[in-house]
Amino acid sequence: MANLRFFFIAFLLVTLVGPANIVRAFECDGINSDDPNVCSGHGTCIGQNTCVCDPGWTGADCSECQCYGLSSSDPDVCSGHGICIGPDTCVCELGWTGADCSVCSVCQCYGINSDDPNVCSGQGTCIGPDTCVCNPGWTGSDCSVCSVCQCYGINSDDPNVCSGQGTCIGPDTCACDKGWAGDICDKCYYKLRGDINEDCIVDFFDLAHLAATWLIDCIVDPSNPECLPPE
Numbered sequence: 001m002a003n004l005r006f007f008f009i010a011f012l013l014v015t016l017v018g019p020a021n022i023v024r025a026f027e028c029d030g031i032n033s034d035d036p037n038v039c040s041g042h043g044t045c046i047g048q049n050t051c052v053c054d055p056g057w058t059g060a061d062c063s064e065c066q067c068y069g070l071s072s073s074d075p076d077v078c079s080g081h082g083i084c085i086g087p088d089t090c091v092c093e094l095g096w097t098g099a100d101c102s103v104c105s106v107c108q109c110y111g112i113n114s115d116d117p118n119v120c121s122g123q124g125t126c127i128g129p130d131t132c133v134c135n136p137g138w139t140g141s142d143c144s145v146c147s148v149c150q151c152y153g154i155n156s157d158d159p160n161v162c163s164g165q166g167t168c169i170g171p172d173t174c175a176c177d178k179g180w181a182g183d184i185c186d187k188c189y190y191k192l193r194g195d196i197n198e199d200c201i202v203d204f205f206d207l208a209h210l211a212a213t214w215l216i217d218c219i220v221d222p223s224n225p226e227c228l229p230p231e
């Protein structure tokens with residue numbers, strides 16, 4: 001009978017006092033263990049000032065998390081343009097977008113709005129003021145230069161592309177240096193008086209060219225067509 005009485009009293013104690021009342025006996029950072037805000041709302045208060053954090057949350061009070069590899073307390077988190085409110089969950093400042101707030105939504109790259117299809121030469125994404133991220137195969141600050149293309153059979157990174165007098169900015173598209181013209185930039189843009197050999201420079205070689213065609217010594221060069229007698 002003594003044993004039965006003991007169990008009855010024990011049953012009453014557990015029923016009346018209850019596990020919940022026992023849990024209420026401690027706090028985490030001054031908040032009752034059964035308060036939904038305890039452990040920053042991201043963990044369970046299992047003992048006096050002892051939080052067990054939910055997955056993705058850290059810190060003594062479970063208030064810290066990571067967004068794309070950076071702690072929520074890192075000034076560079078969310079690309080420095082937002083607040084990390086949960087694991088890999090950024091809330092971006094006005095003017096910034098993208099999962100990690102790395103893309104500007106209201107900026108310009110080289111005078112073109114970031115939402116214009118022609119921004120970054122239509123070959124990249126304007127992610128910040130005058131900051132393009134180029135699509136594969138394109139390079140240059142405004143993504144206007146192809147990195148893996150050919151102009152008339154010569155690779156764009158070959159020094160001889162576009163006759164060495166221009167830049168291969170797209171498939172078979174040369175942007176000629178100042179003073180040069182033509183598909184492969186081999187034509188002098190200007191008509192220079194005295195530039196006999198049309199190399200875009202008036203120099204000694206023009207005189208040599210002139211001499212070679214005007215002053216023919218048929219003793220030295222009898223096979224020159226100019227020296228052959230008419231048939």
Ligand SMILES: [Ca+2]
Binds near residue numbers: 195200
């Ligand atoms: Ca010349």
